[in-house]
Amino acid sequence: MSALYFYLFFIIYPILALWPKSFQKSGHKSWEAFIPGYNYAIASKIAGQPAWWAFLMVIPGIHIIMWMVFNVSYIRKHGFFSLTDTLQGIFFPFLIMAKIANDETVQPNYTTDWENQKDIERRKNGDHLVLFLTLPIIGHVVAYALSFMQKKKKGKKTVIKEWGDSILFALVAASAIRTYVFEPFQIPTGSMEKTLLVGDFLVVNKMAYGSKVPVTPLSFPLVHNTIPWINVKSYTTLEKLEYTRLPGWDNINNYDVVVFNYPSGDTAVYDPRMPNGLMGHDYHGIVNNEAKRLFEESIDKSKIPNSNALLQKRRQDLSKIYQGEALDSAMQIEAQKLDKNLSKIIDGIYQDYIDNIEEWKDKARHEIAVNKRTFSGSEGRMINHYGVVYRPVDKRENYIKRCIGIPGDSLRIEDAQVYVNGEKAPIFEHQNLQYQVSNITIPSPRVMKSKYGLEIDRDYYNNGRIMNLTATELEALKENYPDAQFELINPKRQNVAEQTASQKINNLNYYPKSLAHSNTVSNFESFWVPKKGETIELNAHNVAWYERVITAYELHTFEEKDGEYFIDGKEATDYTFELDYYWMMGDNRYNSADSRVWGFVPEDHIVGRASMVWYSSDPNGGVRTERLFTKIK
Incomplete structure (x- = not known):
């Protein structure tokens, strides 16, 4: 359902809730209930809440929560506190709103006497419900735990009411910040090693490229796509928005480290027993x-x-x-x-x-x-x-890679060297390649770790016959082991016309996953990164590269019949791209599932720029103190 319907509902709701009539009881004018936005500010003031809360009704993902908050606060100001009343206020407030408007005995002047046990008992179950819906079970644990650390003062709110309010608005604020400003992100895999390590916790700046308005704003706060422990979806597609991005202060540049929604994650093999609920993302x-x-x-x-x-x-x-x-x-x-x-x-x-x-x-x-x-x-x-x-776009897994190609770039990869528009891409400090090693006796793991920073399984294995090395590490090993041989593992592209059938099947391992295109981990044919508004001529060679762009990301149908192409049922000889696209690669070049496997990243999948490592936990134990609050580059 389009978000437009939700906002239309919010506009007509004050009329349905008979606010023009109930506002008069508070000394306000009936016409104030007809002005969108202003009417919610007045309702908030009547309920004893700040008028600026009405602004939060504009923010997707928070609007529905604030609508519920307004309703509960409004009916409580009129003396409705029970569990049944609270449930109505949250989910279907019309009956109580009608009573407030039409019953002259109901007035907006109710104030809870926190010294009166009868008043406390009257609202106890409703307060418990609000806290439970805000943060199930954990909210109660937090509230009771913190209550032991403070002394209860006479006349103060109960611990459930006090911490329920605090947790609710802390979550509202945190959700707004997480959605539009910055988001913490943990490195789950080694695809960016050694630039970023497994166990690094990052700050992702969402405003740099422009904050993306969520496509599925109705979701459980502070989790991505699955609620932990109970392993159920954290979101609903009852409300769906079109792709919208707020203005940012920068564009994605070549070689930025970028967080994005996994582009091949529209369909996933689901198993909540597995990490992230997936049996492999691709x-x-x-x-x-x-x-x-x-x-x-x-x-x-x-x-x-x-x-x-x-x-x-x-x-x-x-x-x-x-x-x-x-x-x-x-x-x-x-x-x-x-x-x-x-x-x-x-x-x-x-x-x-x-x-x-x-x-x-x-x-x-x-x-x-x-x-x-x-x-x-x-x-x-x-x-x-x-x-x-x-999974909708914004609920696909978060990935992090380095942006190698931006819209309009021409790329190729030769012997693990990337060329962007004919120029060699830089070799980054921690970028590493894989080598076959011979004529070397590997010292103890302790020596390899302390002297070269290399770790078993992560950097070298097969008794040291295979090593993942940065340029600096390679130079140091060559200097200390002059007789050793380091040969880049470098599978070449093959002429498809000369390939056997079994060799052609291996072409499906790398983008464009076509039997007619032979690419490898270290060698890719020349290709062009799609740019919004640019038109290409469709031919037998490039269709494989761009068919998924046309169908999965720009949502057209595509068919090939007898060498002719049909888009949305109409014959087409060319195609004009509707979005910008990016080519992403991991710095751990031989252990990274990236654009070489699943292709281009559409602009609507971009989450933000990876800015800083604020914490780093070593999977083998301890904290990597040297990585705390370090800038990502």
Whole structure:
């Protein structure tokens, strides 16, 4: 439902609530109830609250809370305090408002006598309800805990009323600040290491690029998309806003560290037992993997004659080579034949998969969404989960990366070096690449940590044969180990026309997730970042890059028929972009799910600029004091 309906309701509500009539009891004029905004300020004054609270009715996400606050305060000023009265005031105040307007015995002069036990008992259940709805259970715990730290004074509010009011307006203020000013954010993964570390707590400046008005403003305060512990959605789509961004003082620049809503998170495999309630964020990647698994399980092995014999023979040949026994020329020729035959068989198998890939993807979606099962590669078994969940833009997972490309930029990646508009992108202080290491004896983990700042599992593994190193760390190791060899792990792009079927399937691992585009973690073909208002000609090469932009982010239908393209059912030879887009990459280049996996980030997904690390907790214990209150760059 559009937010317009909510604001229209707020405008006509004073008439429905008969405020023109009830205002007269307080010495005000009937006409004051007809002026939008001003009428809420008058109602607030009648209820004994500050008139400026009426301004909060304008703010999406807070307006409905303040409407409830006005109603409860208003009816209580007229003597309605019971649990039933409070429930009506919060959810359906019309009956009580009619009584206030029409019953001359009901006057707006009720004041609670906090020394009178009868008055306290009268409102006790209603006050408990307000506190519970404000902060369920925790609110009561906080209230009672803090009550032991202060002495109750005669004539003062009860602890439930006092702390209920305090917590309510603390949450209102905190929600406004969190939504429009800045938000705390915790680094959950190592994709930005070593610039940002797992356990870092950041301040995200939302005003720098312009605060984004929430698309789903009706949500539980101070949580993102799931209420902790009970694992239910924290929001409702009863009210939905169009994308709106307030003016900011800066644009997103190349190489800013940016927080954004995960662009591929419109659909997610949901399981509240997992971190963030998700079994991996990349639903589209999960579908590709599941489709391939289902296909491989379906293969009738009897239709692959001698494949097992071929494999066994090849293993025997390889075993001889590994043991230092050279194959004679006849055996080499035989081995080459076996390899060729085996490759042909495998290629034929996967070509059948490619020819019917959409059917297998449909089966995968059914397995995930209906059967609620997905194979977990890390655990080597099927996982039963809760199916799929759709999330609005502002409720998708928060991600943090470095903005490499801004709208209109041309990018390519060669041997892990990014080129922006033909110029080399800078190598950042903590940006790290992955190397195959040989001819080196790794010292103890303590030495590696103290001398080079390297940690097992995070920076080096496989007994030190694989290392993630910054340029400075690489230079230091080369200096101390002159005989060591450090070879950049650098899978090259392949000519698609020369790829086997199984190689083409690997193209689906990287954007644009197309069988016809071969990109790798360290090498990407040249591409253009979409810019609002710019028009491109649609062709067989670029459609794969921009189809998701057209359909998922700009919400058009797209079809290809016999080499022609149809957008919203009409034939199209070009397309004009409606939003700006960005290309985001992690500084931990070989361990980052970023734009190389899921593509462009639309402007309506941008949350804010990562400004400062205000706290840092070491997952191994302790606090990283050297990182406290450090600027992010």
